[in-house]
Amino acid sequence: MKLIRAQERMFTHPDHAQLPHDPEYAFGTAFIVDHFCPLLEASVPVIDVGFMHSDAVYDVVSVSRGMFFRLEEHQARFARACEAIRVRNPFDREREAAILHELVARAGLRDAYVWWTVTRGIPPMGRNEMVNATKFDNRFYAFATQFVFVFDDDQRARGIDLIISRERIRIPPRAVDPKAKNFHWLDMQMALFEAGDRGAEWAVLPDEEGYLTEATGANIFAIVDGTVVTPDSGCLEGLTRQSVLELCGELGIPTACRRVHADELQNAREVFMTTTAGSIMPVRSVDGHPVGAHGGAGEISIQLHNLYWEKRWAGWHGTPVRYELAGNAL
Ligand SMILES: Cc1ncc(COP(=O)(O)O)c(C=O)c1O
Incomplete structure (x- = not known):
């Protein structure tokens, strides 16, 4: 596809x-x-x-x-x-x-x-x-x-090179609650520089026990044993993440929000990230190792990406912009 x-x-x-x-x-x-x-x-x-x-x-x-x-x-x-x-x-x-x-x-x-x-x-x-x-x-x-697209069409089509940060963990929820979307970005930004140093394009941060939290400005997903899994804690409850969970329901793909250990990405069939400024972003490698057998963006990731845009353009969860308001909001 x-x-x-x-x-x-x-x-x-x-x-x-x-x-x-x-x-x-x-x-x-x-x-x-x-x-x-x-x-x-x-x-x-x-x-x-x-x-x-x-x-x-x-x-x-x-x-x-x-x-x-x-x-x-x-x-x-x-x-x-x-x-x-x-x-x-x-x-x-x-x-x-x-x-x-x-x-x-x-x-x-x-x-x-x-x-x-x-x-x-x-x-x-x-x-x-x-x-x-x-x-x-x-x-x-x-x-x-x-x-704004975090990754352009070509990058999303071929899949992103991701690292799991070794230098940083995501700040623990007791320190700064990630569910309240906030300006605390230094852990995520430093992990991005680590990604650059390691020849990759983006980073996901674990917690202090090695469980995944979220990627820099994005949620992380993996397909493990046929189920689409995503962390249930230590992250923002992304609305693109919510949309993916709904789309999986529609496609009959099982989902689970649970703790996801960083090691699980090695055996995942597909990995992808989600965020408002980029939609669904397939991942092709993690820590330099290709994800799954496809060697590029995974089929289900692409299917979810395409369905997301098709449905949005057809009005899914849409509120028409009140263009007539220009000049009159206050
Ligand atoms: C830290 C973090 N996690 C996850 C997300 C994804 O959330 P959403 O899909 O609502 O944009 C974002 C979005 O900017 C974010 O900053």
């Missing part, structure tokens, strides 16, 4: 063409605290603790063919993350959604990467007030730009 060239489709198919827009939003739109601006003019004060201490939660939702994917679930996950780290979102769900719609609408994007955050914000200046979460001026920022 051939992998659908989703990125090429976004660049060439008329259903994906950018709609008429103000040229200053050609690269995308940002929303900074209380106003919209062109993406390239967006900035953050250096004393925002989100910037200084990675003290923030965020989420990313995608748009394709003019439809958000699983928007309400992304918003619900974001609300849980805000609660988990004790920041207050200045906007309710409806206003937040209106901002996200307008970001996309102003740039006329039919395929978009839409990112938003609430940071700890500006710290209190009073004596001993740092102990009080309500004394910080939490800040909301967001932007939308053209859809």
